[in-house]
Amino acid sequence: MMLKRAMFRCGQLCSRVFAVEFDLRTEPLYFTLSSTPQELHQAHQQLFGGDEKLFSLHVHSDSRTEKARTHAEIKHKLSVALSRDCDVFEASAFIPDVKNSVVKGFFIRDKSTTSLSEDVLKTLQQSKSVCVFSYKREGQYCWQELWSPVNQVEESVRQYVTPAAAAERHPSTLNITSSDVYYCMNDAYEVLRECTDIIPESKEVLKLVNEQLETSRGDAFPVIVIEGLDATGKTTLTEALRESLNATLLKSPPQCLAPFRQRFDSEPPLIRRAFYALGNYITAAHIGKESLRAPVIVDRYWHSTAAYAIATAVGGRVENLPKPGSELYQWPEDLLQPNLVLLLTVSPEERLRRLRDRGQDKTVEEAELEINQLFRLKVEEAYKRIQNPACIIVDASPSPREVLQQVEHLIRNKCHLKTTSSLPDETRSHAISPHTTRW
Numbered sequence: 044m045m046l047k048r049a050m051f052r053c054g055q056l057c058s059r060v061f062a063v064e065f066d067l068r069t070e071p072l073y074f075t076l077s078s079t080p081q082e083l084h085q086a087h088q089q090l091f092g093g094d095e096k097l098f099s100l101h102v103h104s105d106s107r108t109e110k111a112r113t114h115a116e117i118k119h120k121l122s123v124a125l126s127r128d129c130d131v132f133e134a135s136a137f138i139p140d141v142k143n144s145v146v147k148g149f150f151i152r153d154k155s156t157t158s159l160s161e162d163v164l165k166t167l168q169q170s171k172s173v174c175v176f177s178y179k180r181e182g183q184y185c186w187q188e189l190w191s192p193v194n195q196v197e198e199s200v201r202q203y204v205t206p207a208a209a210a211e212r213h214p215s216t217l218n219i220t221s222s223d224v225y226y227c228m229n230d231a232y233e234v235l236r237e238c239t240d241i242i243p244e245s246k247e248v249l250k251l252v253n254e255q256l257e258t259s260r261g262d263a264f265p266v267i268v269i270e271g272l273d274a275t276g277k278t279t280l281t282e283a284l285r286e287s288l289n290a291t292l293l294k295s296p297p298q299c300l301a302p303f304r305q306r307f308d309s310e311p312p313l314i315r316r317a318f319y320a321l322g323n324y325i326t327a328a329h330i331g332k333e334s335l336r337a338p339v340i341v342d343r344y345w346h347s348t349a350a351y352a353i354a355t356a357v358g359g360r361v362e363n364l365p366k367p368g369s370e371l372y373q374w375p376e377d378l379l380q381p382n383l384v385l386l387l388t389v390s391p392e393e394r395l396r397r398l399r400d401r402g403q404d405k406t407v408e409e410a411e412l413e414i415n416q417l418f419r420l421k422v423e424e425a426y427k428r429i430q431n432p433a434c435i436i437v438d439a440s441p442s443p444r445e446v447l448q449q450v451e452h453l454i455r456n457k458c459h460l461k462t463t464s465s466l467p468d469e470t471r472s473h474a475i476s477p478h479t480t481r482w
């Protein structure tokens with residue numbers, strides 16, 4: 044039964060292009076499978092040409108939540124259970140330019156002479172969602188076959204590794220919609236609804252969404268979002284703006300979701316990003332209400348949700364990001380738009396200094412960001428590519444006072460507002476009215 048299922052999965056994969064993130068600084072290695080022997084290119088020789096043991100495994104399931112969780116579990120197991128003699132690379136099997144065609148997995152290169160990797164794969168293969176292949180060599184050729192720890196899989200035919208041209212779109216960009224980034228509330232809502240059995244907190248989050256959603260936005264005061272990586276000065280600036288504009292300060296995710304955040308941060312992207320996406324809709328409802336009374340400053344919003352999600356989903360280099368203008372950078376049609384989005388930027392050195400000076404707990408992701416220069420670059424680049432509204436970049440390296448003045452100036456120009464921080468305290472209230480704005 045298990046073998047039959049594996050054979051079926053194998054058949055589904057064979058017509059796809061495989062990509063292995065062999066070296067994150069360059070393009071993935073792409074190959075297809077062919078029934079006739081094919082000579083390997085020099086680049087492919089680096090992976091397939093040695094005498095190490097090679098395996099790949101792919102995760103299938105009709106349930107997207109099960110697939111996402113199994114993939115995350117496998118990633119964790121491979122990182123803790125394999126020996127130091129094993130290299131694990133992210134891998135995928137996909138149909139070029141076909142959305143949602145990616146089957147994610149891993150490629151394993153085992154330089155050891157022990158059977159540890161086989162033992163680990165044997166336990167992973169117990170899962171009905173996992174399909175394992177091994178790679179064998181003969182002369183200059185390398186073929187892939189379905190792997191079984193017990194007996195030779197007789198029906199499995201040799202499928203020769205055949206170098207393939209680079210894909211125009213990096214495969215990791217094919218599955219982003221509704222797996223990493225949600226372009227309407229319902230898509231994110233559905234994911235959490237599918238999780239209510241395995242993550243009971245999902246019910247509470249959905250209840251909060253149902254209770255708080257109501258978007259009203261009439262002749263409103265302006266809404267200004269402040270974005271940026273951790274420690275770029277968002278909290279410092281948003282609090283100063285609250286005072287100088289006599290504004291309401293909101294954040295996304297909203298305070299009511301704080302008790303659940305850690306729980307969802309430990310989930311794979313499919314679920315974690317759905318949580319943050321729903322947070323934006325709750326914040327949007329708060330913005331709708333509050334902007335009837337005063338200007339609203341928002342600390343992180345959709346730009347953060349999309350930029351972090353895209354940067355995490357896309358492996359390797361900045362060049363792998365979806366190209367500028369891609370539909371993946373579009374704002375969701377059903378999410379309230381702010382009037383202005385400002386992106387605070389500082390040099391990596393200054394940001395590290397601020398992080399160290401602050402010396403407080405960082406989310407795991409932010410800790411990784413610190414050591415992972417590539418990821419940081421991708422988040423910033425994704426921020427800059429988001430459209431409608433796009434963000435305006437603010438150099439946040441000067442003193443807090445200078446940054447505030449710079450931002451007040453921008454708000455005055457872009458929102459046709461009067462800000463009054465340079466005025467004496469007693470004249471400082473209600474300088475902004477909905478009627479002085481253009482929207």
Ligand SMILES: Nc1ncnc2c1ncn2[C@@H]1O[C@H](COP(=O)(O)OP(=O)(O)O)[C@@H](O)[C@H]1O
Binds near residue numbers: 276278280400440
């Ligand atoms: N313009 C600035 N110049 C120097 N230090 C700053 C500036 N803005 C903020 N900081 C300091 O940098 C650290 C991070 O700022 P914070 O406002 O908490 O950033 P964020 O909210 O973006 O994580 C804090 O210790 C803060 O006092």
Ligand SMILES: Nc1ccn([C@H]2C[C@H](O)[C@@H](COP(=O)(O)OP(=O)(O)O)O2)c(=O)n1
Binds near residue numbers: 272273296320323343
């Ligand atoms: N609106 C938001 C806000 C944060 N996120 C995600 C993106 C990152 O994974 C983290 C960053 O949040 P973090 O707590 O480190 O940021 P702050 O310290 O609050 O500035 O949260 C999001 O997806 N959408």
